[in-house]
Amino acid sequence: MDTTVIQLHNVTVRFRIPHEKIPTFQEYAIRWLKRRSVSYTDFNALNNVSFSIQQGETVGIIGANGAGKSTLLKVIARVIRPKQGRVFLKGRVAPLLELGAGFDYEMTGRENIFLNGAVLGFSRRDIANRLERIVEFAGIEEFMDAPIRTYSSGMVARLGFAIATDVQPDVLIIDEILSVGDTDFQKKSAARILHYHENGSTILVVSHNPDSIRNLCSRAMWLAQGSIKMAGPVDVIMDQYSSYSKS
Amino acid sequence: MLEYDSAKSPPPAIDEFVQLFRYRDLVFLMTGNILKNRYKRSMLGIFWMLLNPLLQTIVLTIAFGTMFKSSLSHYAVYLLSGLLVWNFITQTTQYAMGTMAYGGGLLKKIYIPRATYIVAAVGNGVINFLVSVVSLIVIIFFIDHPFSTAWFFIPVSILILAVFTFGLALLLSTASVFFTDTVDIYQVLIQALFFLTPIMYPPSILSPELSQFLAWNPFLILIEIFRTPVYANHLPDASLIVNAISLALITLLAGWIAFTNKADQLAYRL
Structure with missing residues (x-):
């Protein structure tokens, strides 16, 4: 082969x-x-x-x-x-070139997981099934529903990494x-x-x-x-x- | 297993369509996000969308209503039904161009279907349009303008308008990536066209020399396809419907082919 x-x-x-x-x-x-x-x-x-x-x-x-x-x-x-x-x-191919490509800083962590997931080509349903795992890996449980402009740059990068490498x-x-x-x-x-x-x-x-x-x-x-x-x-x-x- | 071969992909016009379908969730999310971002921070929220055309109509009716009192009864309905179409086409195309020329950075970083932004812009425009139709209905009730079964044609009108606008947005966005002043030139052009198109005034006030050119104004065809069932309360003529549909489909085809064939150059140019 x-x-x-x-x-x-x-x-x-x-x-x-x-x-x-x-x-x-x-x-x-x-x-x-x-x-x-x-x-x-x-x-x-x-x-x-x-x-x-x-x-x-x-x-x-x-x-x-x-x-x-x-x-x-x-x-x-x-x-x-x-x-x-x-x-x-x-x-x-999972490109970790731009972590969190398309992140919208006015939107919450949860919304951005769906957005970035869609940018990476995943369906909404697929992301919904894996949401908890992504949040847990990124370690942002308490901040899920806060706009990510309130996140530290490290948190944003962690979230981006967690979404891109979840599967x-x-x-x-x-x-x-x-x-x-x-x-x-x-x-x-x-x-x-x-x-x-x-x-x-x-x-x-x-x-x-x-x-x-x-x-x-x-x-x-x-x-x-x-x-x-x-x-x-x-x-x-x-x-x-x-x-x-x-x- | 997914495979990608840069040399052996289907024709771009087909490939882009397949990719858009694959990324359909992204298109829906982006459309929703444009709406959310625009209205989240203002207290009046969705009411702004309703209020804006209402205010525009009130101001213009006060200014011009008496001028056309004899030729146009219920001037506010005539005005707003034309204005809504005009606003939909021009605002959507300008927004699409803006997102491509200035916000298209994402296309340089990661692969997404290149037409995503434009589809989202048109989707957002259609939603705004539907909301402003509500304010049109409010005005119709308020000044007691008759309703008729011709309203059943409105969804068809909106579909034709959306198809045309999508095509025009594709053409303009392609041009704006190659020539950055497309945005400015378009701005000036539509300002002139606004006054050359019978939106605020009836076609009858134009001199015979000028009105012979009206048949060549594509915007009048598009406005009439919506304004006739709303204002005149009858279906548009068959010839008008055929013209409007042909215009929309030709624009869409031209835009789609131009855009998809130049799409690969976007990552180089943006």
Whole structure:
């Protein structure tokens, strides 16, 4: 049986950066009258990236700022559809890129659980069945019916994490959010991720912290200027990366 | 098991529809939340929705009512039935554009069907419209304007209006993501169109040169499809119904195709 969960084939994501101001009809009209064309620079956030990840693997993605890490995750999370190349995914992807995406701070914790759950693609009934478990994991029982603008930032993050990870996903995407909430909650969330990993979830981690990559991942991918510079066993790649960063 | 293949998805116009259906609970929640947020903080709550058209009608009737006394009996009913359609179309489209251009940040962070915001905006608009129909009924009772069985046509009118508005909102939102001044240009256009469309005045006061252009004003068709059963108490002509339905469906089709085909670029552009 084919156990490939994520496969990217020659994926290129190109952003167009206009040299001048934000495009408006007005700008276009003026430019047209002056017979000037609009000039752009094309910037490849991802350049011909190909790799595949098998079920149950834990892969770390490293690289400098602007190397394309976030774009890569967005492509896998279906936020950006590449115009060139192919992304193939099997299973439900839980992106922990934006915890509590779509949270409405005027609404209560309870309302936001349904809202964020719907944003993540769960039905209302499904969330209603799991409401208690989510609230309990987030530890916000007493504040359920208070607007979340009254929550501390830690509580909001805990709630977001609890909703996003309540059901075991096939693929878990983690972007530097291993440090959610206080120490207790960090332990609890790490334990949950580990538990999912042991049960077969594939995990993708982006982090600038070499230790957390080494601890969590078996394989690492080093991105530089939108391309994979190096990929392989985590220790080899991390050694190379740290000696490169130092020099 | 769920599968996603960026290269092998169905045509965007179909795919978006399938996704919207899958995320239907999100659409309902967002519609409800717009309403909740708008009215939660004011003491009068839902009464604002009723009061607003009432006040508008009272002011305009005082200002213009005597002017059209001979040509339009029960001016307030004539005015409000046109005004409600106008407000529904323009406010809903402006709201949809606003949420896409300024509030669409969520689309950059996580996958949700891109049309979610626009469907929610139209859903919210329809609810507001239904509430303001209540204030229309209040005024009709108050000035003793006759009711007739033609009111049974009203749900059809509202459906036609909603379809048209959804299509227009899709077109405008697509444009507003690519050209940020769409919002401002539209604002100016609808202000001019408001005075060029017989809402506050009867079509008969226009000069023959001007009134020949009225047939080309799509807003008049849409207003008449609602105003005729309410004010004139008879069903709209068959030709008017056909025109209105065609207009609504063509706008919807154009909007849906334009929007869904450009939807993938939203995450790049917003």
